Amino acid sequence: MKTKSLWLFLCVFVCALFIPFQQTQAATDGYLQKVKDQGTLVVGTSADYPPYEFTVKQNGETKYVGLDMEIAQKFADNLGVKLVVKNMNFDSLLVALETHKVDMVISGMNPTPERQQSVDFSKVYYSGDQYMLINKKDLARFKTIKSFKNKTIGAQTGSLQYTLVKQQMKNNEIKGLAKLNDLVIALQSGKVNAVAMEEPTARAFAENNSGLVAINPKFKVDAGQTGAAIAFPKGATSLVNAANKTITQIKQQNLINKKYIPQAGKYMAGNTKSNSILNYWTYFAKGIEYTLIITVVSVFFGFALGVLFALMRLSRNKLFHWLAVAYIEFVRGTPLMVQVMFVYFGIGAVIQSLPALVAGIIAVSLNSTAYVAEVIRSGIESIPAGQTEAARSLGMSQKLTYRYVIIPQALKNIWPALGNEFITLIKESSIVSIIGVTDLIYQMQLVQSATYKGVVPIFIAMVIYFVMTFSLSKVLGYFEGRMKHA
The missing domain is CATH 1.10.3720.10 (MetI-like)
Structure with a gap:
C-alpha cells in the first residue's frame, strides 16, 4: 500500500509541475508578444466574399469591410495594435500563414480536420448553411443535390464547398476557381449551372443581382466542418487564446447580429447604388x-x-x-x-x-x-x-x-x-x-x-x-x- 501511495504521490507531483509548465509555455510562445511589439496585426483575407469580406470605395480609396473585417478590427483594438489587411487568393491564404507573411487568416474559413493539421483555429464565431447560387430561370429545375445530376457545379478552390461538391455530388463535374467573382461570371454565362457557397454570401450575390437566386440544396455537413473561425500559425496558442476572448466578448454582446451584419448590408446597399464603373x-x-x-x-x-x-x-x-x-x-x-x-x-x-x-x-x-x-x-x-x-x-x-x-x-x-x-x-x-x-x-x-x-x-x-x-x-x-x- 505504501508503494502504491508513493507512486500516486509522485504522479500527482509530476502532473502538478507539468501542467503549469504547459500553461506557461503556451502563454509565452512569442506570437502575441511579437504582434504587440511590431504594433500591427497583419491579417490575410480574400475580399470577394460578401458579407464576410469585400471592398468599398471611400474617398477614392479601397476599404476592406464586412463581418470578418469588423471582427479583425475588434481583435486588433483589444490588442492595442493597428490592423493591416493583405488581400490575396483564398487558396494562398494558408500558405501565407505558414510562411509568416500574415499573423492570422480570417476569410469565412471553415476549421476542417485537414486544415487543423497545418494551422490552429480559434472558436467558431459564425455558422451558416451551405447554399447554391443559381440563375433565376433555373429555379424550377434545381431544388436539391439530386436535381443537379450530370450538371457542372462551381466552387472556390480550397474551400469547404469544393470538398462537399466533390464528395456528395460525384455524378457532377466540378469547376474550381480561386475567385468567387469569376465563378459568378461563369454562372451568368452558362459555363456552370450553380455555384456552391455559404448562405450569407449566396444571399448577398442574389440580393444584388436580379438574375440570380440562392437555394439550400441540403448538403450534409459534419458539425466539425461547419462555421467560420480564425486561422493562426501552428503553435500560436497565445494568439488563439486572445482571439477566443474577443470572440466570446462579441458573442456576449451579440455584435454580429446587432452591428456587424447590418453594417455589411449597408455597405453592400451603398455599392449597389453607386456601382457605376x-x-x-x-x-x-x-x-x-x-x-x-x-x-x-x-x-x-x-x-x-x-x-x-x-x-x-x-x-x-x-x-x-x-x-x-x-x-x-x-x-x-x-x-x-x-x-x-x-x-x-x-x-x-x-x-x-x-x-x-x-x-x-x-x-x-x-x-x-x-x-x-x-x-x-x-x-x-x-x-x-x-x-x-x-x-x-x-x-x-x-x-x-x-x-x-x-x-x-x-x-x-x-x-x-x-x-x-x-x-x-x-x-x-x-x-x-x-x-x-x-x-x-x-x-x-x-x-x-x-x-x-x-x-x-x-x-x-x-x-x-x-x-x-x-x-x-x-x-x-x-x-x-x-x-x-x-
Missing part, C-alpha cells in the same frame, strides 16, 4: 501605375542580367557555361506563377520583411532574364566569325570587340525579338496579383467585387492592356526603323 476609374489608374512599375524595373534588370547570362553561356569557362545553361533551362521549364509564389512564400519565409511588390519584381525579372539571355545569345551567334577575327586582327581586345563590333550588330538583329519579350512582360506581370500586388488584374478584381459586375471590368482591363502594349510596340518600331537607317 466610372466611379472606379482610380482603381484602374492605380493598377496601370503598378503594372508599369513592375514592367519597367523588370525590363531593366532582365536585360542587364540577360546580357550577363548570355555571355556566361557563350564563355569557354565550363563552370560559367554550365551555370548559365542550368539557370536558363530551369527558369524556362517552370511556370512564372510558381516562381512568383516561390519567391514570395519560399524566400519570403527567410526574409519575412520582403514586400509582395518587391517579390513580384524579383520573380518577373529573373524569369525575363532567361528569355532575354537566349535572345541575346542567338543574336551574338548570328554575327559571322569573320567580324570577330577582323576586330582582333586590328588589335582590339575581346571586351572592345564585343562592345563596339558584336553587340551593336547583334542588337540590330534581335531588336524585334527583344521588343516582343518586353511587350509580353507587360501581360505576364499580371500574375503577381496572386500574392496581393495591386497591379491591373488585382484592381480589376476589386472592381468586380465592389460592383458585382464581372464582364465589364474584364473588358476595360483588356482595352488598357492593349493600349499599353500597342503604344510600346509603336515606340519599339520607331527605334527599329532608326537602327535600319543607322
Whole structure:
C-alpha cells in the first residue's frame, strides 16, 4: 500500500509541475508578444466574399469591410495594435500563414480536420448553411443535390464547398476557381449551372443581382466542418487564446447580429447604388501605375542580367557555361506563377520583411532574364566569325570587340525579338496579383467585387492592356526603323 501511495504521490507531483509548465509555455510562445511589439496585426483575407469580406470605395480609396473585417478590427483594438489587411487568393491564404507573411487568416474559413493539421483555429464565431447560387430561370429545375445530376457545379478552390461538391455530388463535374467573382461570371454565362457557397454570401450575390437566386440544396455537413473561425500559425496558442476572448466578448454582446451584419448590408446597399464603373476609374489608374512599375524595373534588370547570362553561356569557362545553361533551362521549364509564389512564400519565409511588390519584381525579372539571355545569345551567334577575327586582327581586345563590333550588330538583329519579350512582360506581370500586388488584374478584381459586375471590368482591363502594349510596340518600331537607317 505504501508503494502504491508513493507512486500516486509522485504522479500527482509530476502532473502538478507539468501542467503549469504547459500553461506557461503556451502563454509565452512569442506570437502575441511579437504582434504587440511590431504594433500591427497583419491579417490575410480574400475580399470577394460578401458579407464576410469585400471592398468599398471611400474617398477614392479601397476599404476592406464586412463581418470578418469588423471582427479583425475588434481583435486588433483589444490588442492595442493597428490592423493591416493583405488581400490575396483564398487558396494562398494558408500558405501565407505558414510562411509568416500574415499573423492570422480570417476569410469565412471553415476549421476542417485537414486544415487543423497545418494551422490552429480559434472558436467558431459564425455558422451558416451551405447554399447554391443559381440563375433565376433555373429555379424550377434545381431544388436539391439530386436535381443537379450530370450538371457542372462551381466552387472556390480550397474551400469547404469544393470538398462537399466533390464528395456528395460525384455524378457532377466540378469547376474550381480561386475567385468567387469569376465563378459568378461563369454562372451568368452558362459555363456552370450553380455555384456552391455559404448562405450569407449566396444571399448577398442574389440580393444584388436580379438574375440570380440562392437555394439550400441540403448538403450534409459534419458539425466539425461547419462555421467560420480564425486561422493562426501552428503553435500560436497565445494568439488563439486572445482571439477566443474577443470572440466570446462579441458573442456576449451579440455584435454580429446587432452591428456587424447590418453594417455589411449597408455597405453592400451603398455599392449597389453607386456601382457605376466610372466611379472606379482610380482603381484602374492605380493598377496601370503598378503594372508599369513592375514592367519597367523588370525590363531593366532582365536585360542587364540577360546580357550577363548570355555571355556566361557563350564563355569557354565550363563552370560559367554550365551555370548559365542550368539557370536558363530551369527558369524556362517552370511556370512564372510558381516562381512568383516561390519567391514570395519560399524566400519570403527567410526574409519575412520582403514586400509582395518587391517579390513580384524579383520573380518577373529573373524569369525575363532567361528569355532575354537566349535572345541575346542567338543574336551574338548570328554575327559571322569573320567580324570577330577582323576586330582582333586590328588589335582590339575581346571586351572592345564585343562592345563596339558584336553587340551593336547583334542588337540590330534581335531588336524585334527583344521588343516582343518586353511587350509580353507587360501581360505576364499580371500574375503577381496572386500574392496581393495591386497591379491591373488585382484592381480589376476589386472592381468586380465592389460592383458585382464581372464582364465589364474584364473588358476595360483588356482595352488598357492593349493600349499599353500597342503604344510600346509603336515606340519599339520607331527605334527599329532608326537602327535600319543607322
